[in-house]
Amino acid sequence: MLIENVFMELRARLRSCNVYITTTIDFSKNCNLKINIQSNCITLNYYNNNSDKFNRRDSLSSIESLSDCYSEDDSDDTIVIPLGEFCHIIPNSMSGLKIEKNNISFRILTESKNGGTFYTELLKTNADKPKHETHHVTFNVKIGDDVKINCKNCSNTVSKDKVQFKRVLELPTSNLDMSEWFCCNHGGCSQPITEVKPANEDFLYRLTYFVLSLTVLSEKSLKFNSKRELYHCNRCLAWLGIKNKDTVKLFNSTVKLEQNGEEAAILNHLNSLSQNPDINDFIYTIESLAKEFNLGLQYTLLCKLILECTISTNKKQYLLIWIMDKELQVLQNSDCINGTMKLKSSYLAKILYKTEDSLNEEVESWISDPSVVSTEVSKPVFFSGIDHLNQMSMKVPESFRSTNGFSVSYLKV
Secondary structure, three states: OOEEEEEEEEEOOOOEEEEEEEEOOOOOOOEEEEEEEOOOEEEEEEEEOOOHHHOOOOOHHHHOOHHHHOOHHHOOEEEEEEOOOOOEEOOOOOEEEEEEOOEEEEEEEEEOOOOEOOOOEOOOOOOOOOOOOOOOEEEOOOOOOOEEEEEOOOOOEOEOOOEOOOEEEEOOOOOOOHHHHOOOOHHHOOOOOOOOOOOOOEEEEEOOEEEEEHHHEOHHHHHHOOOOOEEEOOOOOOEEEEEEOOEEEEEOOOEEEEEOOEEEOOEEEOOOOOOOHHHHHHHHHHHHHHHHHHHHOOOOOOEEEEEEEEEEOOEEEEEEEEEEEEEEEEEEEEEEEOOEEEEEEEEEEEEEEEEEOOOOHHHHHHHHOOOOEEEEOOHHHHHHHHHHHHHHHHHOOHHHOEEOOEEEEEEOO
16 A cells, blocks of 8 residues: 555644655655645555656656656556545645655645635634543542552552541642642741641642652551652562652552552543553643643643653653644544545644753753743653653654754644
8 A cells, every 4th residue: 555644734724734644655766656636635646667758857846747747547556535524625735845755745725614715714613613532530549448559560568558538639730839829827827838748647639649648658668768758669669759758749650559459540541542551641641731821821822841750869850841732633544445545533732842851951941931830740651751752753754853952742643
């Protein structure tokens, strides 16, 4: 089959569509390709040069001039990509054609399907706009239940044999001034509140982590981590969380819950997008932070996020994320029947990202920016998220995967 992968960025408001096609043919060799842009489809005709008549010219303009010497009946392989279901194409509007080995990329202009002209357009109502599904999660921790907290790697119990929580509460966002969490200071205290200290039987959660009092943990685990700032499993030495004075921050990706002899995740994703729970935690974190960004800056188009990960006592890594388009419509190939490529539509976020191994000037400028939202994530989520972004960036050719020092990727594809 000629086409291996089709990936299109459809922007109805801008009336444009960026097309990225990966083929099974290396066009750097002696072969020719004819691209025909019609109002309802894109047709690709591949010609394998076996005679002097089909010698490829040196200029890329020869691709457009193939219509003068080639007919569709002479092609060795023909693929039709119908787009009438999603948009109307303006014929002969192709621009920015770029062919590198087996990758083809170009841009086409589209027309509104709802009628109107270049100056006026009939817009859909909110009811007709497709809804972008978001993550929904549930916590398995219930008030009054006897539970244990185990290491997710080796199932070693790091809490006491029986733990009961009298309060299960969600923490507010850490990107607000903590003095704004309370309406007044109690006991005549004038000192500003800088942190929340859970009581002995409190379960305070936030995104994919939760904060507990050290009194909940077992003596063996506490003794093993008495001189550590990072909390590790006393059996397998797995990274579990971060210790801060009399509290510990554990993560959904590092520990699990045991109740009545059965183990379960502390956080369940009701509409998970991946079989890897760490990737689901990563996507859920990004979506939640993006919502918090909108609460304070409704009219800001671009969203900046920072994910921090404590690798060791003296080392942190940072993932800088710049969300360029929160609901980008993407068309991808789903099947090919009799030379006709079937496309499916989905909505995702197009982002720029980069990792930093230290607190350099760029990271400091992001952290000091009040419009940037940040949070801390576990090591499994941090590295699984980076691998996921690197994998999703493979959807486009290599020349389109980076810009201004950032890598280009997508979420929820």
